[in-house]
Amino acid sequence: MPKGKVIALLTDFGLDDNYVGTMKAVIAGINPKACVIDLSHAVQPQDILGGAFLLNASYKFFPKGTIFVVVVDPGVGGERKIVCVQTRDYIFLSPDNGILGPVTAQEEILSLVEVSNTKFFLPNVSSTFHGRDIFAPVAAHLSLGLKPARLGDNLEELKKIDLPRPKVSTGGTLTGEIIYVDRFGNLITNIDDNLIKGAGANISSITIGDKKIGKLITSYQDGHSGEPVALIGSPGHLEVAVNCGNASKSLNCSRGDKVTVKFVRS
Amino acid sequence: MPKGKVIALLTDFGLDDNYVGTMKAVIAGINPKACVIDLSHAVQPQDILGGAFLLNASYKFFPKGTIFVVVVDPGVGGERKIVCVQTRDYIFLSPDNGILGPVTAQEEILSLVEVSNTKFFLPNVSSTFHGRDIFAPVAAHLSLGLKPARLGDNLEELKKIDLPRPKVSTGGTLTGEIIYVDRFGNLITNIDDNLIKGAGANISSITIGDKKIGKLITSYQDGHSGEPVALIGSPGHLEVAVNCGNASKSLNCSRGDKVTVKFVRS
């Protein structure tokens, strides 16, 4: 595959309006051979943290050379910068609002550029839709091989937010929170599998809200139908699910709710 | 078109999460030239019957050589097998949970293989997201020309569910049910046009729930605006609709509700 042929879109635009389609139109006009993949457009409006989570959970599955266009942009038209970050395998375009924090905590930044060269923008740039007027054409040019350095000057520093981190208290209790609820009602926490790997046998309890969940299991199937279970889900995080059910509904839990893991003293 | 270049995705993943986008990312990494078509991702979670209906109503419109990836998979991570079914014109990948029943009632199975060769999976297979870790890479390899036989051993038997069948009672009454409600509120029944073809003039009444519907008409336009009508819809099934309205709402009917067709004694 030619380098950079895949353009991945992650936005809070939804699919009901013409916004995503118009971005794809602009891309097709510049590089009709680009392969555009919708990562998601259902980030809640202006939810930078939610976008950061989805990007972080997904980017490694994209082919090397993918250009990620991340437009969750409450500051559009204001003074926030637009950045282009190059890592060993990927290029990321986004507003400089911190959304690339989790990814760049894992991937070394090889170059960081402010996107300011209007030569690669649409001729008329609106103050409300940079996805169409700046992000789409810039991504399309990058997919044709444009060097990020051509987009503008180097920046010293990238703004970064971090996903909320779980806390380890004395006695070994781990306190995290739900950071994402998916279509199935699965409750994905910020507790990374590294924190509990190999500790399965030593977990004495997992509590979400005020509900105790059984032991850590391996797959949804290991839970009785309708029973909430804890497992390591596909993004590598501790997750609470109900086999053939909806954990979010049956436990009445949502993003931000606390999750506690206690370990057997050993 | 090279054989197998189209990959059709039918899942219950929805489009809000990163699941479908990640599957496409994996496919693009293996076969960047694959043409991926979303059949639907709005099957209700774990609704095998709903998925079977949509697949059955659509597959014949896809180009020969299409690889269908059908992931409605309540048993993911458990003991259910993954199967690859080859028919004269198509390849179907799905969990062995019966979802291919209606299609294979129409298409002869030329080969049936258990998908088990990890060589064509992602290196790390999670226990919760086989769409990404198994289905996507296997489909991509098939689209590059991989023979299904390379995926694993032959299986003796495929699990099959059947769409609910209408009953014909003495006196010629046909009793079926609503099996799908679409965005327009059209009520699609399990009564195939073969059962009533040519019988239009002989139908004395069509009843849905406790509401009598007028005679069988040819198109939505033949009904007065707001009036419920019965016609043969695009999947070739008896359908109750309201011209410029929503039959599901105005008749307060949903999936599973009974539909009765009575014929004039002749």
Add this chain to the structure above:
Amino acid sequence: MPKGKVIALLTDFGLDDNYVGTMKAVIAGINPKACVIDLSHAVQPQDILGGAFLLNASYKFFPKGTIFVVVVDPGVGGERKIVCVQTRDYIFLSPDNGILGPVTAQEEILSLVEVSNTKFFLPNVSSTFHGRDIFAPVAAHLSLGLKPARLGDNLEELKKIDLPRPKVSTGGTLTGEIIYVDRFGNLITNIDDNLIKGAGANISSITIGDKKIGKLITSYQDGHSGEPVALIGSPGHLEVAVNCGNASKSLNCSRGDKVTVKFVRS
């Protein structure tokens, strides 16, 4: 890019059912190299005006040669015609129900043809799903270079609806209405920027419903968080928005609501 390689789809089919996927399947079977872009499928069922707005707000951003397939079609299966309109840069396929009115008010019609040549339809045409049986195959053939003249006879006249127009009353008051509400709750009006261009300083008040909005600003960022503001949005229309909020919800406004702009007497 080869002429006509992009096919843009704008429908009221939604994405939950198999309708859009089946259209893409038919297209891929005829022209596997077509680049299909979803403009939107979330037009409200049978909402011709809503479809006309989205098309008008977007079409200029598509590459020259794009074939627009516009299927908002309450008259499907009835006597309404299907038309193919060629302009200098684009081809439009739609039911002859007026939906191309706003576009053809801006683009000169070079040819207008009734789509009737069944040679380019699917062999079996249903009476309920012309998107699949007529629009998709015809668009695919056009994308392969088929001349519109081959589709049928010339038509004398195209049906046209117009977007509601704002009124200018004596004293210079401009009265328009909300014609679109987007995912962010932004209230897009039918007041074109031409009507108020350069008049920013001379606007004395903007009223929406019974709520006075502050002066015209340049970007969402110029408004305090939570405060409703007026600006020229990305389709070039006066728009009322709430910075980091949802104007539709906080002002309790929706499509059809009145918007009044008063100017300072000069």
